[in-house]
Amino acid sequence: MQLTHLWRYPLKSGAAEALEAVTLGEEGLTQDRRFVVVAARGKFVTARTHPQMQRLALREDASGQWRLWHLDRPELGSISFATNEQSERLDIQVWADQFSALSVSAEADAWLSEQLGMPVRLCWLGERSERYREVIGQRVSAADGFPLLLANEASLEALNRETPTADHGMDQFRPNLVISGAQAWAEDGWQEVMIGDVRFRLVSSCTRCAMVNVDPATGEKRGDREPLKTLARVRRFEDGQVHFGYNLVAVEPNRHQTLRVGDPVEVMAFK
Template identity: 30%
Template sequence: MLRISDIFLYPVKSTYRLSVTESAVLPEGLAYDRRWAIIDRDHTVLTAREYPAMLGIRTRLSGHALEISTPDGAGISVTLNPPPEELVPATLFSNEVSGIRVGSLADQLISDHLGTDCRLIFMDDTRGRIIPPKYNARATDKVSYADTSPVMILSEESVAELNGKLAQPVSVHHFRPNVVVSGCLPQEEESWKLVRIGDVILEANETCKRCVFTLIDPETHQKRADKEPLKTLAAYKKHPRGGVSFGITLVPRSAGTIRRGDRIEILETAATFSG
């Protein structure tokens, strides 16, 4: 049976995953997924590609707050919906992605951990950015601080197939999915166009293009020198826009809630999504 085996949020972009049993789904993606971002003094959004230590920052949703902690035991609790008292400009991949400054205590916690001057910003419901046309979305589709699209799905079977080709296996966490599914053929998810999970309908816009982030171990934060798993994926997982693909990205077409264990119904397929 095709079902959800796990759900992950990444409340602060590029930080450690947060496993949840259920999540509300909004037009910009899963609730509180990548709604916070860390920027440097030049107002550029930072990612673990350049700062792998960001993966040492953990988060937890607790009531009306987001708890943020670092490996040294330091932590802070911030409100889930900060008032727009100070709007800060920011840039992500040449896109303007302004956000609400969370506060000096959060800035200090993260700056101390990363060893560089940082600010933590938040994107509220009024500031989602338009998905660029090259990602095959509708003109009005929006996304939070996620790279390109609101939701990413990857199957356990695709990861198992990849690991059969690797000398040193990787986990699903190398690919930072929002929704992990099981019960399909390897790579089958990349042929889905329209799916229903519970009462939520999602439309796939493209296969997920992969980058050097996949080379960083999510637990040790060390980058692999052998270029795996990208090297192996490149042999059989070409992306239509060049590079490597793995998994699929989707845009919500209805709001609702998804839960671990939910069945997934395939409403429409599109073989052109295959890498």
Template identity: 40%
Template sequence: MSSALVLSGLFLYPVKSLGGFALTDAEVTPRGLRHDRRWLIVDERNRFMTQRQHADMALLQVAPAYNGFLLSHRQRPELLPLFIPFEATPERTLFVTIWDDVVWAWRGTPEADAWISEALGRPCCLVYMSDMVRREVEPELNPEGQLLSFADGYPFLLIGESALAELNSRLPSPVPMNRFRPNLVFGGGAAYDDDSWDSIRIGELPFRVVRGCGRCVLTTIDQQTAIKNSNGEPLRTLATYRKADGNALFGQNVTGPGYGHLRVGDSLHVLSRK
């Protein structure tokens, strides 16, 4: 008999494609966890930057601070930690491109732009998504009109501990959960049982499991060193047994209830299956 399902981890990533940190409890908003991926780094063409093209972004460490977070560089102590508030002010705006979407955003401070440009060795801007921006989950899978932050495509990513354990049993060297950047981690149950989930409840909040998450080269980057695995692991192994429609799947893209509160230790119940 499978063990009870429980929310075992909550993770926040204030800046898209930079590191995150663990929470014991979190507010849920229409775009995901409060403050999740509301900041974005863009290049001189105002196009979004990620570790897919710039693996050294993994060296920018994010730590919680009062009403915001601190950015530091793992290998350059001379770059003093930079404080970024959770929310920007609407003093300067610009249009930015993320995937196929063009949205307007608020500029961060000139000091933040200078710090990140120095840290990454190229001209960059830090921008913030206002609550007034309307960016939606892909329409054909979004009957509820769910909103989105600067995340790739969905407000939440859910992964089971048993799935990671099963994957690691196949790998020459195990990988940590941070390679996959989940917001919600659960314990209990069989590996990949969540493939069949449709609607679930975590604590008192309803969620919809939309589809498996297709993984990219970012999973091959060590988040401590920014070194890419020359053997393509764990993506290479995932592709041997978790491939569908050309993608190696790991974790579930999830939409949420709008508003609420989650705590590590909340029970997870499967309400319906696909």
């Protein structure tokens, strides 16, 4: 088994960034989900309600002295901004977690508000997230609940064999780590895996909603309600939810290590 894809999402619900290598810290992949869009009273906004967010590509420009970011929506323009640890702090909410984040700029807020058709603000978590999740005992980014998401190529192939169109891509499921060489759904029986020289614990399988029906290339939901419709038939667990992929935490989360495409994957413990 090996690691075949590394993806991060600098903006929560934004476009994926494919990587060949990336460092890993306590909060997940470096620069993964460090930015989040919030609406009134600081509540987070995602592609669940605004699927066009998946076409918003946020990339860091590391060529200059200052940390500069470019936010782009294809064919609709872009905006650039710098981050500052001294910016105004805002109270925000991601699911049930309430914590503070840093404002970015009035210009970025106005640009995003125009794109989404509602008043929003863009927030940055800073170099160190203020969000702490008791369930895993560590700080996390603006990800839904866990630092990392793992997916198995063979499991997607098995799902596609069950769907009427069989054309679903892994990008619809928005994982960070994609592996090959395993049997379909083998991950259901794993407790710990080693990827390269980093050991991970599989905390829980990932429950899925209609967001997997969004085509990342267009930012629109599919009219056939796939693949969630098929997932509901073949991957509904005892909790009544449908599942695809697994949430991961690093066993030693404070060690800064590097993951690379091509890293070997080995199961270290089974359930």
